[in-house]
Amino acid sequence: MNRRLIWLAVILFVCSVAYMSVGARGPLSFVLPFRGAKLAALILVAVSVSTSTVVFQTVTQNKILTPSIMGFDALYVLILTGAVYSFGGMVVFGFSDQFVFAVSASSMTLAALILFSTMLQSAKADLLRLVLTGVVLGGLFRALTDFMQRIIDPNEFAVIQGASYARFSVLETDLLMIAAATCIISMILLWRMRFALDVIVLGREAAVNLGVNVKRTQLLVLMLMSVLVAVSTALVGPIAFLGLLVVSVARLVTPVEQHGVLLVSASLISAITLIGGQTILERVFRLSTPLSVVIDLLGGALFLILLLRGYRR
Amino acid sequence: MMGWYWAGVFSLALLSFCSIFIGVIDLSVSDLWRDPDGLHLIAISRFPRTIAAVIAGGALAVAGCVMQMLVRNRFVEPMTAGTGQGAALGILLVTIFAPQAPIFLKMMLASATALFASLGFLAIVRRLPPKEPLLVPLVGLVYGGLIGASVVFVAYQADLLQFISVWLNGEFSGVLRGRYELLWLAALGAGFTYFAADQIAIVGLGRAITTSLGLSYGQVLLIGLISISFISALTVVTVGIIPFVGLVVPNIISRLFGDNLRRTLPLIAMLGAGLTLASDIAGRLLRYPFEIPVGSVLGVLGAFVFLGLLYRGQRYE
């Protein structure tokens, strides 16, 4: 298992070097910090997405759900729009990105906690109803966002519309420091919970029997996960199926239920997908299609396959 | 029942009247006698827009009802289960490869891709276990999203993004005389399904009963799918994807009046038309003088009703 992780790390290193160097023009002193910041942002996003997906799947006890399928990142964009609405667009966007991020991320955590902990409880028996609710809620959040943006001011519409599609080429590097700090803290906390998470996989009864406080763990995980979703969405925008894609691949590459392994391999695969994919798409093939659209296509197909496989007649 | 029909016709007339006199340019009934420009405005823009909303809403509600009968599931509709996205893909491909083709040919090709998309959906649904009714709409949403994503992909490659936002988000503000007339064909398609109402209701009872009553199951299925695809393609190309009308309206009517399509199809068409027209009027008024597209209004409204149906449905199980 460890050898596979090392291989993944090597591949990631190669991808990063390629990302930094392929097609670089101009003096190194300019290219390195410019691309370095982007690389750091991509890694942050990759790790946030994979980690939030792994822990979400553990807490909800299934392998096809991800925070974005359940509408979490759509919720973040909605909250961001709400922030613009309450503070007045020009002020927020001109004034301080960090401030908006802090406000949005904390309201997101609160909203997600309220919404999804009640939803998880009420729909515990019926996974399909839960998923369908999530998908429809995601659509609702997107529609509400669109609706609000047009209400706020049709002129400013363009400003936020940019923020509601994922793009990996233009990254919000201003937010990098605060995003990195929040992300790293959340990850350390989640990493320390990895053994409790291993136990939760066995089921609620078994976990209680082994002395894990399931409810508290679930709430804490949901909270940290919301923060991670906020980080990745703030940096690049919503990415519907990346989490599902990379975690499913990670479960194939490292087929163990230990979070100590799974969290690492999923993060590595996620980073490889983003950085390698971005390098190939943007620098090698020069496709005009953003990577997020390609990931959505692949991930959507995978989701469909997983659904059909799980419920075959 | 007759009373309900009249109530429907009356409310629809009232809404149409409002629709004609609401908009950025002020127009009142008394102006019409004095101001020839007023009549001109109505002929060029307000009347076509009103008619477009009525036809699109009515036809989509009928198409939704037909699809729910064919798939035997109350949570599906063509605009979210791939048919609408299939039509968008078709028209996009035609725009790329044969931009000079006559509009009628473009329509036919869009209908054909919509039909392929619906056939694909039906083929997937057949393999799902009948005990899991919620799986069908979920698969439909993902399937529709997948085709939608491929539309975006192709549009990026061909640099046609500005076009797809027109097709993927329904809006009536662009409707002018000379640019909506294809929709009359959709009205024709919806009217045609009324003559097949009994067949479609029987198919909703299942394959065995359909065959036992001497109908060819496959044939009715194909006819139903063709009319759905045709209606969807015409709507998508002229006004764009309008979500949830086809889902919400047949459910409401079915709860109130049952599934005897020969009686309920006119009500479904009228409620669909009324809901779409009302949403369009609301979209014009909410942020006056700017407009909110009908797709956005119905996206919010419809999602709420859908969630309501999803959790209310639980009680009957």
Next chain:
Amino acid sequence: MISIRNVSYQIGSTMILSDISLEIPKGKVTALIGPNGAGKSTLLSLIARLERLQSGTVRVGNLLVGECSNRELAQHLSILPQTLDQAPRLSVRELVSFGRYPYHQGRPQAEDNRAVDHALTVFGLADLAQRPLDALSGGQRQRVQIAMNFAQDTEYMLLDEPLNNLDIAGARSLMALLCDVSERHSKTIVIVLHDINYASRYADHIVAMQNGTIMAEGTPSEIVNADLLRDVFQTNAEIMHVDGVPIVLV
């Protein structure tokens, strides 16, 4: 008379029916019995052209199944499929009215309305006519569906396990009603049954199947015996005779 000649049916490489030849007598109640997976329902589906014939022929009266038009056959033969899995939002009368479709093709005449009323009366549903189906019990709904088949006014009625989901009172009254209908309106009724005792008590003719072949056929007193139970159902239950009807002690 329904005559089946050399019918075989397979799904993939699994033989469901192998070379079946059978005559089902006219104007009688015939029960198809046998253990699960014997091929009873498949045979019924083939007669009713729900599944396409792979080999052999099926003749219903003088109509050749597969050759005659769907609509023509629908005026001579109806089938009650296993269960209507979800109740449509129709009233009792609306569902029964669909039984007339093969005759009016969407434009019901006075005669069709009379046939529907007659079916409702025969099946004791006249009082429930305007009730929605989803307000009925499982047994009542089953009756409504059979009434729809009756309204179809076919000489031949096929029923696939109509007693599923019925309690003993519902099952007995339904079987008695079917016998009565067969006798009074001289209909040929073929029923797939699970319970051998219902077949023995109510049917005129029994066909016992196992592994896709016909093991025995005849009147109840001819074929319901210890040999049949052993060969077809793999059990050694005792048999009692009540009024000349063989009853299996379970």
